[in-house]
Amino acid sequence: MGREGGGASGRGRCVAGPGACRRRPPVAGLGGLGLWLQCLFPQPGMADSAQAQKLVYLVTGGCGFLGEHVVRMLLQQEPQLRELRIFDLHLGPWLEELKTGPVQVTAIQGDVTQAHEVAAAVAGAHVVIHTAGLVDVFGKTSPETIHEVNVQGTRNVIEACVQTGTRFLVYTSSMEVVGPNIKGQPFYRGNENTPYEAVHRHPYPCSKALAEQLVLEANGRKVLGGLPLVTCALRPTGIYGEGHQIMRDFYHQGLRLGGRLFRAIPASVEHGRVYVGNVAWMHVLVARELQHRAALMGGQVYFCYDNSPYKSYEDFNMEFLGPCGLRLVGTRPLLPYWLLLFLAALNVLLQWLLRPLLLYAPLLNPYTLAMANTTFTVSTDKARRHFGYEPLFSWEESRTRTIRWVQAVEGSAQ
Ligand SMILES: NC(=O)C1=CN([C@@H]2O[C@H](COP(=O)(O)OP(=O)(O)OC[C@H]3O[C@@H](n4cnc5c(N)ncnc54)[C@H](O)[C@@H]3O)[C@@H](O)[C@H]2O)C=CC1
Numbered sequence: 001m002g003r004e005g006g007g008a009s010g011r012g013r014c015v016a017g018p019g020a021c022r023r024r025p026p027v028a029g030l031g032g033l034g035l036w037l038q039c040l041f042p043q044p045g046m047a048d049s050a051q052a053q054k055l056v057y058l059v060t061g062g063c064g065f066l067g068e069h070v071v072r073m074l075l076q077q078e079p080q081l082r083e084l085r086i087f088d089l090h091l092g093p094w095l096e097e098l099k100t101g102p103v104q105v106t107a108i109q110g111d112v113t114q115a116h117e118v119a120a121a122v123a124g125a126h127v128v129i130h131t132a133g134l135v136d137v138f139g140k141t142s143p144e145t146i147h148e149v150n151v152q153g154t155r156n157v158i159e160a161c162v163q164t165g166t167r168f169l170v171y172t173s174s175m176e177v178v179g180p181n182i183k184g185q186p187f188y189r190g191n192e193n194t195p196y197e198a199v200h201r202h203p204y205p206c207s208k209a210l211a212e213q214l215v216l217e218a219n220g221r222k223v224l225g226g227l228p229l230v231t232c233a234l235r236p237t238g239i240y241g242e243g244h245q246i247m248r249d250f251y252h253q254g255l256r257l258g259g260r261l262f263r264a265i266p267a268s269v270e271h272g273r274v275y276v277g278n279v280a281w282m283h284v285l286v287a288r289e290l291q292h293r294a295a296l297m298g299g300q301v302y303f304c305y306d307n308s309p310y311k312s313y314e315d316f317n318m319e320f321l322g323p324c325g326l327r328l329v330g331t332r333p334l335l336p337y338w339l340l341l342f343l344a345a346l347n348v349l350l351q352w353l354l355r356p357l358l359l360y361a362p363l364l365n366p367y368t369l370a371m372a373n374t375t376f377t378v379s380t381d382k383a384r385r386h387f388g389y390e391p392l393f394s395w396e397e398s399r400t401r402t403i404r405w406v407q408a409v410e411g412s413a414q
């Protein structure tokens, strides 16, 4: 099989100021021949079920929305796990409950922007799953901080792998590396090879694009001990599920408005969503298979997908908020787009004026409005073809679990 690349995984540009970046296609690999050779001559240090080798995994950002699900999924689904290290700026109290099982769980409070802290956490790990990042499209942090965490932090993780001899690195990238772009061009049920002009201005997608580029280009670098580093990047679309703060914000907003939410986005705009449990499962599976299919998977990007339906952002949320008693008012946006744009710009002004006093970071700003109003959906099976991924949770299970979470967390059981 020839290597896949180019298209949506091809060139992308950030037209921000100093941080302008240009992504190049992933480093070419050996293709199918390399896979065949590896089957004949497996490299030492690769996980091998015959050796019953027990592995050390490190999850950065392991206390975040996605990270926690990855941690729990590893403990449930990874038989080779001997030690699980959880590296995060903010450790959660729930970690204590994980320390009673057969796997050694090591909680490490640390900062990915601090290279020495990252190196200490990575040393001795066989696999690193790097989910830590600042997911900020609401103006909560500065562009510099977003870059420092998402780009420099990723650079520190890569260098730690090289310096300490860790060979397998999975990076949690994002759909935003591709789009929607600054021209608002739709990406309709595209895949990893769909041609699309990935041009960004916002600090968050710029940082994710730069970090992904660093990870893919690091594939094949020699690590301590002389063996090659094997990397890949996963691109989730909008993740939903237990622990999704934005879903919680929408619910609270609806409660404040008497059980109603008012449509702001046309129902015709499709927005890709994927259940957090399936994203976590894809991380676990890709981390496992990367050790056996390095030639095929190394340097590759994979969209995260499942059988969640294609809907507008608001209609999709109502799949969960409706059963919790909320109603979406309007079959089309109640306010004209120009007024929403004005309100979004007003929010930016208010955020700037209030910053010395408090953090004002509403959901509506020019970037989120543009995101929500631009179709971006994926339709691909590359993860299935490359490493046998199938969603672990059906749409019905994903929906039920999310509804139960909203009901339980908000005490809104009907
Ligand atoms: N939430 C979503 O819809 C999507 C998220 N992603 C990516 O998934 C990853 C996880 O995102 P979420 O779980 O939604 O975010 P989150 O904010 O819930 O989790 C991020 C975690 O990283 C940690 N972190 C932040 N800065 C750190 C630092 N300097 N050092 C160490 N840890 C640090 C945070 O404490 C947090 O636990 C991110 O890389 C994000 O870009 C990608 C696509 C969609």
Ligand SMILES: CC(C)CCC[C@@H](C)[C@H]1CC[C@H]2[C@@H]3[C@H](O)CC4=CC(=O)CC[C@]4(C)[C@H]3CC[C@]12C
Pocket (backbone or CB within 6 Å): 135, 137, 173, 174, 175, 176, 237, 238, 239, 246, 264, 265, 313, 363, 364, 365, 367, 368, 369, 371, 372
């Ligand atoms: C007009 C409304 C007030 C807009 C509300 C919806 C927005 C808050 C969300 C619409 C699209 C979301 C983003 C999208 O799912 C892609 C993302 C990928 C990531 O890597 C992180 C999260 C996000 C930027 C996500 C954030 C919320 C939206 C902007």
